[in-house]
Amino acid sequence: MTGSAVVAVVANPTSGRGKGAKLIPKVDALLRSLDVSHTLVICEGPDDPERLARDAVERGADIVAALGGDGQVGACANGVIGTGATLAVIPAGTGNDFARHLGLDRKDPLAATRLLADPPIRKIDVVRIVTPQHERYFVNVGGAGFDSEVNEHANKVRRLSGTAKYVYSTFVTLARFAADDFTVTVDGRSHPFRGMMLAVGNASSYGGGMLVCPDARSDDGLLDVCVIQELPKWQFVKTFPKVFKGRHVEHPAVTMLQGREISISAGRPFQVYADGEAVGTLPATFTVLPSALPVVAPPVEGAR
Template sequence: MRQFTAVVNPTAGGSAGAAALLGVARLLRAAGAELETAYSSSLAHARRLARDAGEDGRVVLAVGGDGMAGAVGGALSGTGAVLGLVPAGRGNDFARALGLPADPAALARVLLESAPRAVDTVEVTSAVHDRTVVLGSVYAGVDALANLHANNARLLRGAASYYAGGLRAVASWRPARFRLTVDGTEHTHGGYSVVAANSGYYGSGRLVAPGARVDDGLLDVVVIGEAPKRLFFTLMNELATGRHVQRPQVTVLRGKEIRIEADRDVPYGADGEVDAALPVTARVLPGALRVLG
């Protein structure tokens, strides 16, 4: 029987982190599993808790949103320890990419019975931010600005906060000139944003990279180029289904390593939490993490 340590972000979605764990914890314990709970005071603290639990041979449950999943999963990347997810944030996009069920009973069965699968992680480095490892995506441009607005939203939650953040970001955005180096080949694009995606989803269920797979050893690089702002709002709506990649304003590249630079000060983010400025390099770490799901 598996032994679990749940690392909880008590602020994810308000009190949703602790609340989401309660139902799952009851079912895990009823099945005979041992479960201990550790509350994190920060993402750095969550990483330390995760590494300690993983070194003890315990399955580490990341309870929270994509920031918590990325922090805990990044800490376990390359260690051989096993990650489980209890989604309790605004986006839960990596859990969505894994196909995890929302029903507590079904999720408990996954955590108790499924065999760990190897998935890729993403190493992120820049001159102004320490090296970190995340799970979902690295995004630069209007996406990062929109995510910053969403994180600061006080009255809106979930997809609504991301949509409102996107509207605010686009309204003030000036197109940038991006220089991308993908596996040594340089590409230049002007426009709104660049997303280096391990998971196909970001921004609370938006299918930004329909072809991305978490276990293919590659990043899908989606570039949203220059377009009238009214068309960009249409593109935002098409992110729900992935139809935006059929537009001529959207370019999709694939590679193992991408460096993103710009001709002016442009923000980037990763897994909803890392906020810094370009340039940044994202490199896939194939099969570096064992996860239940």
């Protein structure tokens, strides 16, 4: 794709505790200086990103640039998938895990913006998730159990941001969390266990750098599954810091699985989260769609 591509920036001004609002005029000015044909649309409500992304493509946008955090990226991806348009990421959230996965500098959103002048394109896998309430797509990490309850708590925290918010929510949630009976079925093979959570990774990290599925790639046609079985809370606290380097997988209570279709059920209807947003309750089925989404990203070898 050449620099003649038409770009629609779908911006969330509330992302990153107001970072998005400050970034919007800078991105607009930079694109003008680079002579990039673009439009700028501002989200005002939670249903806007997907709708505005889809509308932008229908009006002729070749690239939809999601300005915001991982939730904004996931919502815009749902508006773009299947249209033939390309998704770009301008990181402006608190975690920006998917930007990191794509090889973008998550702390320099203007560097990501400059790529739009001559965008490098590669295709990534996406994940279709089906719950009793919804059918959605996601690009990063989804899951249920302990991590989904952490996400639910983190979304209500306003005085912290980024990694600190998720670490705080982890320990608040741990104090009241009880393990349950889960069954995860990977490509038709069932694995029952009593445990705390499952995370399904198209990419490797969430929560501002927690490498929950450290070997996950979004270009291999496979999903990585992190299963954490029941363990004493003191062991969880001791092991938790290792997730930032992906070394939690060394613990005997952690099992990593891989497959193309993953189904999860549990003794109670845990909320399911994907790309940081609630998408329904268990049971849920996750299916990988290989090379389904073109993205603007540098050709980073082995990007995670």
